[in-house]
Amino acid sequence: MKLLDEIADVGRDARRGGWSRHLGDDAETELREWFTEAAARRGLDVETDGNLNVWAWWGEPGPDAVVTGSHLDSVPGGGAYDGPLGVVSALAALDALSARGVVPTRPVAVVVFAEEEGGRFGVPCLGARLLTGSLDPDRARGLRDPDGVTLAEALGHRAAGLGSDPERLARVGCFVELHVEQGRALAPRGDALAVGSTIVAHGRWRLSFTGRADHAGTTRLADRRDPMVPAAATVLAARAAMARHGDEARATVGRLHATPGGTNVVPSRVDLWLDARGPLPQALLDDVAAAAHAAAADEGCMVEVRAESVSGAVTLDPGLADTLATITGAGRLPTAAGHDAGVLAAHVPTGMLHVRNPTGVSHAPDEHAEDADAEAGVRALADVLEELCR
Incomplete structure (x- = not known):
């Protein structure tokens, strides 16, 4: 929660309420700088790929990596947890593993995907779609924001690097995304956590x-x-x-x-x-x-x-879901919200952990997770990463 507090004032939207953080704006740029500094404090090596996704590596980058993370951008006037909770939980989970004395035998990375919400240029999961080749880079360059600015104009020389990155994608052995619950299914069940099962079309x-x-x-x-x-x-x-x-x-x-x-x-x-x-x-x-x-x-x-x-509809990797459920003891949860995990699922084994949202509100300022539930999510993610890193 201290990590979330560090970025609590970044992108606050006085007009809409909540937070507005979009690709290339001042708030999103500040968040990228914050993540780079937070990762460096942990001794992680940080790199930004050609699609503006940021990777922080624990150990030498290589094949069969265990990857976790989420996104830092938001919808206009969104909540504080959608995306950032997954990023700060990933960093906190690595802190927990270090405290346990874990030395991973597989490469580990935390990734921040670009423009997951599509709040500026309209296409959700933009960075993940470009990485996997499911979005044509020329089409992406021509996307326009509400002010008529194209993605190519916003990125300048960086727009030339957009496109499929099979070499980087091949490094990912599996991807686990922690995310605040979007909806209110867990509170009636009395569960702090759930394992993602499907994402609707x-x-x-x-x-x-x-x-x-x-x-x-x-x-x-x-x-x-x-x-x-x-x-x-x-x-x-x-x-x-x-x-x-x-x-x-x-x-x-x-x-x-x-x-x-x-x-x-x-x-x-x-x-x-x-x-x-x-x-x-x-x-x-x-x-x-x-x-x-x-x-x-x-x-x-x-x-x-x-x-x-x-x-289309996505079924997250059943084997990985079974592993997550065995480690955490959590039940399964389908979701109607889109995620970077859903884009990666067609290419690598992908799983999700959902943290209870007692209000059920998402994409709005009342989105919430209790501190104890967020802490449970970090512990569960650390346990999962420790097992997968073997």
């Missing part, structure tokens, strides 16, 4: 409605082609689709942007972003998109639907 799509800009005071109803109207209908359609597709379906519009954005101007364009998750996110999208096209036609507008990221 999810995707993000941008729906762009185009109409005609005009004067808010002088334009008659019959003369309007207002893209805000079908955009509003689409928000309601997402809620209705979620209800129709069952208890496991999730459809959310959390971001909407009007152009030109004047209070007294009928917009010419409205962009909104749909987050869909569940057993069949494509079916959710199809349902919402059909409603969007119908509403756009009624208003004399056009709509374009583009995928920004789509991830």
Whole structure:
């Protein structure tokens, strides 16, 4: 918890509440510097790969490494635990192993993945996707933030290094990510910890409605082609689709942007972003998109639907999950939240440990973990790493 306290004021968002830490901004840059210094204090060798993921090595980097870690970026106005808890717990677990006198026989690394939340450039798990080759680097360079700045412009000369890194990926023998629980399943069970089992399929799509800009005071109803109207209908359609597709379906519009954005101007364009998750996110999208096209036609507008990221359902490595469960005594927990672990799972044995969140709130300032539960997570992660390092 002292490690979390060291970064508690970095990226505090006075407007939204909570924390805003995005790739390349001042807060995220400060966090990278903090992690580098914290790792150096522990005698770890730090390097940043071509995709801006930061690696801190205990021992000589090499094949069959045991890797743990998470991310330090956040959603806009997010909580203090999503991502950072996994990073500080990894450092604290290495402290515990050193105190036990453990000398690993396999390389060990703590990794901080870049832009996991996609809070600035829209694509989640950006660093992990680039590392594994599941995101084309040219497409990544062309991603734009809300101010229109491309990733290539934000990174400058560093953008040339983006792309698949099979040599680095081949070093990873297994990856274990500790993460605060996102939801409230553990508190009713009375459990401080759980072992991750699955990650549901999810995707993000941008729906762009185009109409005609005009004067808010002088334009008659019959003369309007207002893209805000079908955009509003689409928000309601997402809620209705979620209800129709069952208890496991999730459809959310959390971001909407009007152009030109004047209070007294009928917009010419409205962009909104749909987050869909569940057993069949494509079916959710199809349902919402059909409603969007119908509403756009009624208003004399056009709509374009583009995928920004789509991830299938992930089953985390069963053998590693069994190992984690045996060592920790924790039960299993599926999640509808995306993680870097889910991206790596297609390439290396990957597991997760979840730490109880008594509020159940995530991606918001009320996200929380009790000190005792966080300490239990560190002990469990240290036990797991000690076993895997043999």
